[in-house]
Amino acid sequence: MGDSQNENQPLLRDEEENVSTISPIGPDELPPPYQQAGMPMVACRVCQAMIDISGKREQHVVKCSDCNEATPIRNAPPGKKYVRCPCNCLLICKSSSQRIACPRANCKRIINLAPSPVTPPVPTLPGMRRVICGHCQDTFLYQILKKAPVRCPHCRKVSSVGKVKNKRGVMFGVLAVIVFAIALGVTLGTLSAAKTHGGGVYVAYVGAFILALLLGSRSIYYFTMKESKYELEPGM
Missing domain, CATH: 1.10.287 (Helix Hairpins)
Structure with a gap:
């Protein structure tokens, strides 16, 4: 019985290590675009390399040519939210999702989602x-x-x-x-x-x-x- 318990313990620890609790990416966390040499650019949220978003303003995410990871440049579509896995994979899931799995074969991490960031209140200006x-x-x-x-x-x-x-x-x-x-x-x-x-x-x-x-x-x-x-x- 002792040997059997020792064999099971590493498996339980591995499973626990593959579960993370993280917060979704809120609207105030999106990188602001700015002009550089006449081109609209944003900083990659993973490696900080600059990404040219010319002609891509209507896309929700752009891919970095340096690290091949995605960075959101607009709010998630209605009813959706962004989640960044610890392996840097950007996921888009339903706003009501509480638990999702990373699709990458070398990760497969189970992610428990913390409550979505509170939307900033509307400024108290008339109208x-x-x-x-x-x-x-x-x-x-x-x-x-x-x-x-x-x-x-x-x-x-x-x-x-x-x-x-x-x-x-x-x-x-x-x-x-x-x-x-x-x-x-x-x-x-x-x-x-x-x-x-x-x-x-x-x-x-x-x-x-x-x-x-x-x-x-x-x-x-x-x-x-x-x-x-x-x-x-x-x-x-």
Whole structure:
């Protein structure tokens, strides 16, 4: 029996050593990009080598060419979270996951996940809310008192927060119809007189119709704009 117990003890210790408890990577732990020689760069979270992210801003992670490990450059997709295994393997799992296994053949470590880092509170400024970008699904702060489209700080694309785009689309659409109606009425009412006054009047006609076209295209731009939504706050 003694020999049997001695044989089992190393196996139990090995199994315990292969279990780790770590915290997921929170939004405030992502490396901030900065410009170097005109190229956006981030530092690898494993070896600290610089990684060029030109043309990769819409990706969630980038791979380091020096150590071949992945580094996140954007928040995890909705419902997911990042976890860095002690072997440096970057894992993406469900936000509700409590226990995961590293897929690397030379690791296979079982990881117990500590509670996710608390999301930083929204600054106590009037009208400040968190919104989810309609393009990249990342979260950013928006001042709702502006009531205007906003450019996402992550993907740099413009979107409408709430129904702002519909109001502006209707406004430009109405202006386009009014200007077009005025231009058409003036054109038909003064067409005979324009023949005697030369090409200057025709230029005014064309200018009025171009203005109506520009207003109409602006209306279409707002109606087809992506919409960003407010992030649900606890208790809502």
